[in-house]
Amino acid sequence: MKRHFRLNSREQEQPQVQEHLAQSQPLEFASPELMIRHDCLHTPVPPDIEKKLIKSVGPLPATLPWWRRLLRL
Amino acid sequence: MTQPLAKQHVAEESHADWAASEFAQVYAEHSRAIYYLCLRLLSDPEKAQDATHDVFLKAFRKMDQFRGEASWRTWLYRIAINHCRNLQQAWHERHMVNNADEAVWETTPAAGDSPFRVLETRELGQRIQAALDALPPEYRLLLLLVADEKLSYEEVGALTSQSADAVRGKLHRARKAFAAVFKESA
Numbered sequence: 001m002k003r004h005f006r007l008n009s010r011e012q013e014q015p016q017v018q019e020h021l022a023q024s025q026p027l028e029f030a031s032p033e034l035m036i037r038h039d040c041l042h043t044p045v046p047p048d049i050e051k052k053l054i055k056s057v058g059p060l061p062a063t064l065p066w067w068r069r070l071l072r073l
Numbered sequence: 074m075t076q077p078l079a080k081q082h083v084a085e086e087s088h089a090d091w092a093a094s095e096f097a098q099v100y101a102e103h104s105r106a107i108y109y110l111c112l113r114l115l116s117d118p119e120k121a122q123d124a125t126h127d128v129f130l131k132a133f134r135k136m137d138q139f140r141g142e143a144s145w146r147t148w149l150y151r152i153a154i155n156h157c158r159n160l161q162q163a164w165h166e167r168h169m170v171n172n173a174d175e176a177v178w179e180t181t182p183a184a185g186d187s188p189f190r191v192l193e194t195r196e197l198g199q200r201i202q203a204a205l206d207a208l209p210p211e212y213r214l215l216l217l218l219v220a221d222e223k224l225s226y227e228e229v230g231a232l233t234s235q236s237a238d239a240v241r242g243k244l245h246r247a248r249k250a251f252a253a254v255f256k257e258s259a
Contacts, residue, residue, distance in 0.1 A: 027197060029189045032204075032251040036220035039197050040109040046118075049108065049126050050100065054091045056130050 096133055099145055104129070106146065107153050110217055113205055114157040124160065128153045146221075147228050154214065154232065189255060204255040212247035219244055 029035035091097050107128055112121035131152050132139075139148055205213045211233070218229045219240070226237040233240065 026190050027193070032189065032216055032248055032255070033220040035189050035197065036113075036201060036216060037222065039201050040105065040220065043105070043109050043112065043198065045104045045108045045125070046122050049104065049122055049129075052126050053100070053129050053133075054088060056126070057091065057096075057133055059090060 096136070099132075099149075100129055103146055103149050106221055106223075107149050110150065110153050111157055113202060113217055114154075114213070115160065116202055116206055120160065124153070124156055128156050131156070143231075144223075144228075146223055147232065150218070150224075150232055189252070190259070200255060200258055203258055204251055207254045208247070208250055211243070212250055215240065215243055215247050216251060 027038070029038065104125065108121060108125045111124040111128070112118060115121050115124060128149060132149055139145075143151075205216070208216075214233060215229070218224055218232060219226075224232075226240045230237045230240045235243075
């Protein structure tokens, strides 16, 4: 039982090590803009902003169904 | 703690309305760019969070003024730039590092054409922020806007009140200044 557990934990360790190795590769950029672009793509937007915005905006007018928008009714 | 049933129902309804609205799509498409701009201009994640909320709320309330002459992206950027400027003026730039005169950057030796290297993405954000904070505000804004591949030089020029040619010229100096600060911090 104990042996079985050890085997599993070692199996689980492997991807973590690979991930760590991949992460430790230095990042290289040819220009500040490319670097900033990469940073922007990896900067998550806090979900609280949208939650707060929904509260601030309040109830929205109901969206018309597609067929009414198409026929402009 | 559980919400009263009626209150919970209203909250669920506004979430459903929001998800189906055109503005939610605008938010989904542009919130990353706007949040990032606010974050790097204000150098403070909490202030950037509030600023992004305020920018989108302003845009929502002024939606009838949006005539489609500019793209949503450009319009939102304009609101965000003005909003961040107002905040910075209100704080008397207490939260900003005092930047050297632009003329100083003219004499900065070029850092060479070697690529920018960083060890990991986490470190990248901190070093970019430090380098941007050390630049004159004009260069900082220019680099942030040009980094957005959805904006043309003409649009960057319109957002910063100058011609596309002036953007190209200043961008060269902004890159040089950024490189000098960034590589010094390695």
